[in-house]
Amino acid sequence: ARSQTLTSQNSSQYGVHISSNKVTLFVGDTYSAGNSSNTDFLVNPQNVLSTSLVGGSLDIVFQRLSGETNQSGTITITSSSTLKTKTVTIYKTGLVE
Secondary structure, three states: OHHHHHOOHHHOOEEEEEOOOEEEEEEOOOOOOOOOOOEEEEOOOOEEEEEEEHHHOOEEEEOOOOOOEOOOEEEEEEEOOOOOEEEEEEOOOOOEO
């Protein structure tokens, strides 16, 4: 989403919506569940996603030209089968680690 925003793909900005069973790439500054341009990535049912983003948001929207976001924070992925945990950090600059 960030790289598509930085390259101004289709002259748009992009974001990611996090839900319990999927992650959705969306076009624009607001997530709309029924939008035909959304791309869903299903989460393995054995994995649990939890978010800790600024403002309690479930959406991460990247700003055109700068790639920054107002929804910085973390997404934690926990496998119920292996009990391993991975944390994805989203910085205000838009970098994802």
